Amino acid sequence: MKISKLSCAVLAALAATPAYAQEDASKVSKSGKASIETIEVTATKRSESIQDIPVSVTALNGQALENLGVDNFQEYVEFLPNVIFQGTGPGQNEIYIRGAATTQSNISVSSVQALQPSVAFYLDEQPVSMQGRNLDIYATDMERIEVLPGPQGTLFGASSQSGTVRLITKKPDHTGFSAGVDTSTSFTKGGEMSNSVEAFMNFAVTDELALRVAAYTDNQGGWIDNIRNDPSNGGYIGSAVVIDRISGGVLSDPQNTPVDSPENDALVEDDFNDAIYSGARFGLSYIINEDWDLLVQHTQQTLSTEGVFSYDPNLEGETSTNRFVPEDNDDEFGLTTWTLDGRMDKLEVVYTGGYLNRSIDSTIDYTGYTNGGLFSAYYVCNYGGDVAPEDERCLDPTKYYKEKTDSTRMTHELRFNTSSDNAWRVTAGVFYDEQELNSVGRFNIANTEKFDNLARTLVGSEGINTNGGPFEPSISFVNDIQHDIDQVAVFGQFEYDVTDDVTATLGARWYQIEDTYKGSTTTVDVSRRLRAFGTQDPDELAGIDAGAVDAIASGQLEVDLLDDNGTLTVDDVILKASVDWKVNEDVLVFATYSEGFRPPVTNRVGGGLATNQTGAFENFRIPVYSTTDSLDNYELGMKGDFLDGILRINATAFYSEITDLQTSRYDPTNISFLVFTDNVGDAEIRGLDADITWLATDNLVINAAFSVLDTELTRINSALDGIAPPVGSKLPYSADFSGNIRARYFIELDNGLTAYVNGSISYTGDRLASMSMDAYALEDAAQLVYGAGTGLSIEQEAAVYQGVTYPDSNGETFRGGRYIQDSYVLANLAFGITNEEWKAEIFIDNVTDEQATLYIDAQQYTPKIVSNRPRTVGLRLSYDFF
Template sequence: MKINKLSYAIVTALGTSSFAMAQQATDETETGRVIETIQVTATKRTESIQAIPVTVSALSGEALENLGVDNFQDYVEFLPNVVFQGTGPGQNEIYIRGAATSQTNIAVSTVQALQPSVAFYLDEQPVSMQGRNLDIYAADVARVEVLPGPQGTLFGASSQSGTVRMITNKPNFSGFAGGVDLGSSFTKDGEMSNSVEAFLNFTPADDLAVRVTVYNDNQGGWIDNIRNDPEQGGFGGSAVVINRISGGVLTDPDNIEVIAPNNDNLVEEDANDASYAGFRLGVAYEVNDDWDLLVQHTQQQLDTEGVFAYDPNLEGTQSVNRFQADKNSDVFGLTTWTLSGRLDELDIVYTGGLLNRDIASTVDYTGYTNGGLFAAYYVCNHYTAATPADVKCLDPSKFYKEETDTSRVTHELRLNTDASRDWRITAGIFYDSQELSTVGKFKIPNTELFPDLARKTVGQEGINSDGGPFESEVGFVNDVTHGIDQIAVFGQAEYDLSDTLTVSLGARWYEIEDSYKGSTTTVDVTRRLRAFGTLDPAELIEVGEDPAAIDAAIASGQLDVSLLDDDGALTVDDVIYKASVDWKASSDMLFFATYSEGFRPPVTNRVGGGLATNQQGAFDGFRIPVYSTTDTLTNYEFGMKADFFDGIFRVNATAFFSEITDLQTSRFDPTNISFLVFTDNVGDAEIQGIDGDITWLATDNLILDASFSLLNTELTRVNSELDGIAPPVGSELPYSASFSGNIRARYFYEMDNGLTGFVNGSLVYTGDRLASMTMDAYVLEDTTRLVYGTGSGLSIENEASVFEGVGYRDTNGELFAGGRYIQDSYVLANVAFGITNDEWKAEIYIDNLFDERAILHIDNQQFTPKVVSNRPRTIGFRLSYDFF
């Protein structure tokens, strides 16, 4: 049967993580069918995905459309070696191949968070950000490329375990074209959602092309903020919890007057709404026969209300108790430019970008009452009460408000030699300057206990930078500016030893300067870092440190300040390498072996150098690191790319072994160390795994795709002071399933009147994953039962029973068992049915067919677990129309 061009377009890449069906079979085989090979830019050249000795997964634009993919969470589902963890739209991190760790609470991620281990690019521009990955709506996209494993030689910092690139459709000179996509859907026990996308491409002159893309997507909520009722498992504001955490200060908690928080004015069904609205304008200009200029601007606003995690202690999987109006506004504008051309045999590219991003958030912080050394102090008056009978615990509700402005400027100049030679070179220079300014305001104490709080005004340098008084309820403020400047020189050389054997070597030298200025209510960060940079005794005394004790800590190796300059700025430089050899066993089979290195930049701490609160056992003499140093990932992999059976069956697979040295993670242990989050290098880890993709053109009308990831992760060294807190040596890294995979099928058939029908379906499986890098699940369960009167019901991995040494202790000094929550395995199924012709397509779909409530992430940052879940069963339709 002859298959027309349209039919091939429909069958294009149901979602194979590497491949798409050809729109038209150009190389005739015995079957008349062929798998198209996508062109990618993973090596900073445009090359066939099957011809490069690099593991690459790619979802084409057609595949994204067929899968109904619009945002990160959607397309990560179909990439089993990629993990997406976080608390909602615009508040997530990406992890690849199991190289995951615990990120900082979203409420302070802009102040004290790790740099990502996976770099995210929009076209040529890096747009990664700690704790809040830029959540770009996937409208008018050519493809999404995923490069697992270290990509640091070509893509730099934060490409430690991989790189994700969203490649947009560019203006083209073929003439006028346009398209519109409309969608609407209904979510079980939730609100209606609707979306519209459109693009227009036109050529006002022979040497000028313009493309405009616009979109608006309103995603209805499904999580209810229900009335707080302590008698029905709601938040009780329990004095019992406060008594335990405060070391038994409250002698008779059962008879203490306790005021539970009231949320009557915030009760709402389907409270977690999200909306994406934006546009992209691209202008391409042909300067002459050899040079082209592309300028693009992308503007987007992401607004959310409510939260995207439910309280597992409440009935069902769609209920929360929130006491402040959670909302988040995330606006960015990105202007990019690319000048490309040719000088003799050199291809030259200069590209740059300017990113401005503004975030404004309000977060319910009431859960902070549930834990921490100061919980009783914040809400109970036991320290001022005349008698025990006068002790009472007041309304514990709290909030966090943040305003963050980010700017990032990048420049890259690179050249490529002629690709037809038996030796090829890619080389360049890269410059990156980031500045993040944030003001975070916390309501922590109850204002009835702190009547002077309303009169609080500007008290120290860096606080309340707008010059006005604080809001009357604000009790703690972060006001900091974080700058990261980077310069790098990189290169990669390839040489063909023969027609079938090629070797390559790459390297990157980088220098990064990290400056951290400002202050908190309790810490002058600028002055503190300057004191540790100079080690001037007078300055150390001024920030409350004993110079002799600091000298002793440095001499013993417990404290390192060698990377700081006299102004407190941190500078690191190094060279990383990559080497590979590939063998073209035949025209359809490629084998390659690769050694590669990746890194994450260091992170400066607000409270660096301070003594731990607990000076017993392993914490004797322990000081919070002034900064966490660069952690590195060394990777060894062996891969295969092959087509079988005359080009209708394709297998790409890679086996790898990775070592992480000086693993960075966020730490928050207010009982033992500090009430402020900080980052630390906590140990080493190893990762072994296999990932792969399979495509099979089963018949003229049916295409099957599958992809999988097998992982074995292990902590191989843990700092001694974390015994009983962090998982022990031999434990798994967080968020890493031992097996994940998916299978997709697409069937199409010819109809009357030039119409083509199609049916597609997908199954996605994700295995069990452990949450966080801290064995605090039993402690959190204890707190949950005391606060809500019931446990969370979540699964726990008992990784260590009672430890000898430092750990979590109850009021009798006894240690709790150590364990982490399990994010249980799940299966998600989607189906769709539609018809199309050369101009339009109509489709009915069901996402989450079996209404699975998957545990995507367990958030334990407020001392009782909250579960981020997927959208319930959703039924909708999509209609698209293209005009040429």
């Protein structure tokens, strides 16, 4: 039976599923019917068929991304149900896989807090992960996106704790010239127009030399409105009574205290959350001889955003917010990578390296910091003695934060692969990673003369990076941090064919990480503090905290990982083992054990005694560093083609144990006004991932994928009793069930034309926000600040919050609970016509105009909701030259 041209096109469309056909390859089963073709992936650092490796792999190839209209980070995650992101907008997200999620810090301190991600993010061979702010790489001219759920630490190192995401670019092609251009224009309901242009050109300069260039610009119009603040109609009240209530009654006569309400008339603007991606990638491939070749690539990208990507549930509608400072975020990076690939007899040798340089400039409205509790009146109201005049009054609470962060990352890896024809196979190598981050954050948070004076002096510290100071009088607090991470690792993986159908695999990785944290804040000399804990010199420790010596002696504070210079060093060996059985030529089953980890995290104010010494905080000290959290993973998987090759089912059941799960904490009322990290306890995760591809007919392809999760905290750090959710609670951000289904239907027309319809529906279930049971306290703040609650759902998890009873104005107590990020369904449609050279498509994204709760942001101490783009209708055109 001969396969029609349409059938081949249908097979190519399978690239839109996790098990994915080659773009221009078809496969014929023994019966002569069309069947699913698989692609080659490099999940094991060898090029192998996705169906033949005992690794759970999800992928979207270049054709899939084009079919789905996917370009940026938020868009492609939507079609990977075992992957989630949480954050406040483009360039400000964290990735989580298989429910291994915890609370990260907010964007304003993510660079200095240094909590490492649990998912490694790669562009080709280069790790580009960064704490707090995932590198938001525009997905243009991509070969595929690979997602490797579960620990991948033996091959991919630190931060591959719960998985790895890899963007694989298209490389220069030596066969000849080709070029293409894609453009789109769209209109968003209640928002601005968006438009994009992407293009590539490939040149075979000589038989040995090829060049590929890809460039893009994508202007994404906004839809969030910054409306006028009107305290009489649900806006920010700015009342002295509110300040007094939040601050615990520090004002003598709040009812009669004059107050200046914040104004934002000059900043009122519709659709003010714009985002612009622009960049280019250059690739050069040189065939040195028949055994060796060299690839060099450089990617340059700028991401510029204005406004915020969240709305205020206290205001009218689902696209309104009150902001009082012009906000922007400029995120630029340059990444140069190189790969030398060759053979020495039957041994494959690969040397790869990369240099990443990233710069972030941000201005953030910090007015909501006034809502933070203990220090509210201190920052806003003049009161008491030598701090201010006798006439008590509260000033305009408008505040801002400016960040300048520059980071670099240099990596080198040399690895060796034995021949895949052997009954035994080895992949082994060495890896070196050098990261440096310099961050200066300037906070305008106070209106008192005392803080204006403090702003003029930055605490000195040997070896820190400063921006010159003194700072302008409006700056009342400064973070000035240099953070260096050096890592060396040796890794190996051994595979042995026990029989023709059974293979055993054993992998291991030894690593050593040195973490050097230097700098200061306006009030804390971090470098001196860490050196004192490293030397354990009683005199130095006494100068920091008189009780620190006893806290170390009693074991309350752990400092053994610090050397005399305050550098934190950790080393260990992690393992992986698996057995796979090729049941027949179409079905593979496997069992795997694997380990993953995140390195320790140093705290700026480690060792400090909590401000509040009652209830849950009595005798509490901030850890000098949070210890390594580790993940042990057990999984059973199956990959199979059925019904003579027209149905593919890949599924993996897994069980994971997390020990000493790291989390971010911020409690200015009770502990410290600086964010720090802690180990919340232990957790277990049980789950099932699956993806399905079905060639329903020669004209219809159906793809589906889903993830089922059951997460549970099994042990709580005693210092977090009554603060973190109790034993038996769920981990944050991950739904019990999420999934999607996609269909692509083709119709052959005359003159070589093909019409098609694409449709997709994705579902995400209810998710809990954060690791802290602070929802009722935040609701109380919202009532005070806006005069009304948020209307958000809350799951109560404890009778009281933070382990003690705090009476509010009604004599009630703060219960412990977390906000619920409610479930949502998103649907997309596209109608197009194409031949081998051009394509025209009309698309409707978010057909039902669903306002999904993607993330609840508590950075302003009253919740804001990060949501998706409203219904968007547009036109895509593309043309390829050969």
